Amino acid sequence: MILVLRALGVGDLATAVPALRALRAGHPGEELVLAAPAWLGPLVELVGGVDRLLPTDDLGPPPWPVPPSAGVPRRADRSLSGVPPWSGPPPEVAVNLHGRGPGSHRMLAGAGRLMAFRCPPAGHRDGPDWDDDEHEVDRWCRLLDWYGIPADRTDLGLRRPPPGRLPAGVTVVHPGSKVEAKRWPADRFAALARRLADRGHRVVVTGSAGERDLADRVAAEAGLPRSAVLAGRTDLGELAALVAAARLVVSGDTGVGHLATAYRVPSVLLFGPVPPARWGPPADRPWHRVLWAAGEDCAAGPGVGTAAGWAALPVDRVLAAVDEAEETVRV
Incomplete structure (x- = not known):
């Protein structure tokens, strides 16, 4: 399983689409799980390629054993509060598309491999350095590229929903x-x-x-x-x-x-x-x-x-x- 953390809003999910598509293409046989708020579910379906949404509306520490050196706090990040914990073994790969750490890095501690920006305070010395001035789309594409997964920053399109009850052409x-x-x-x-x-x-x-x-x-x-x-x-x-x-x-x-x-x-x-x-x-x-x-x-x-x-x-x-x-x- 590949677990991706992006527990934010509509624009945040939309700017992560090229990175999510790159992960799907790079790991076609793996289950791709996105940790994000449940209300984003309809939009996740329009992204495509995500096998399962893990609701993070009340997210807390991971349920798997964590090395003491990881220093996971009881409440890892103010934007990730509380938890319905997911069950099962830790993922083979965890990808932090949420932030630079340390809170979000520590949320993913215990995974077999963490793809994330370099953050020594969280014990993660792998990965590229964060750039405050970088475009949000480029940021996550660059992260994956650092780990050998090419991403196309122009791949921003979403599936078109079926026509509904609302008017067109407005x-x-x-x-x-x-x-x-x-x-x-x-x-x-x-x-x-x-x-x-x-x-x-x-x-x-x-x-x-x-x-x-x-x-x-x-x-x-x-x-x-x-x-x-x-x-x-x-x-x-x-x-x-x-x-x-x-x-x-x-x-x-x-x-x-x-x-x-x-x-x-x-x-x-x-x-x-x-x-x-x-x-x-x-x-x-x-x-x-x-x-x-x-x-x-x-x-x-x-x-x-x-x-x-x-x-x-x-x-x-x-x-x-x-x-x-x-x-x-x-x-």
């Missing part, structure tokens, strides 16, 4: 993010949605159940009907199907943007504090447009890179990026 506006600093102001999203609707776009507003109030506010201020609010009304598989069949996606630096990248749907992605060079779509895909509040492309005026600069990103600049993204599809 423009998806996604104003939320679990990180508050990554949110463009709601009133600007509303102004954008109104302008897009005036241009003939069928706009829907997406988000999690916890973002329903935000989505309602954006839709109301944009003059959209309540039926346009899909926040909290879709599971992850349905959201993927919606994006896969969409005309356009406009979102912040969050998972929906990665779905647009995976399905090659024209998108405009609004980046705030985190540079797109680390999490943005590939530069060779012209149908994705990125506006970075801390970069020259934003042209937001004084205060760019601050909260004021992020809020000052003009709606007209986003609309211009929409035109650019859609024009690349028509050419």
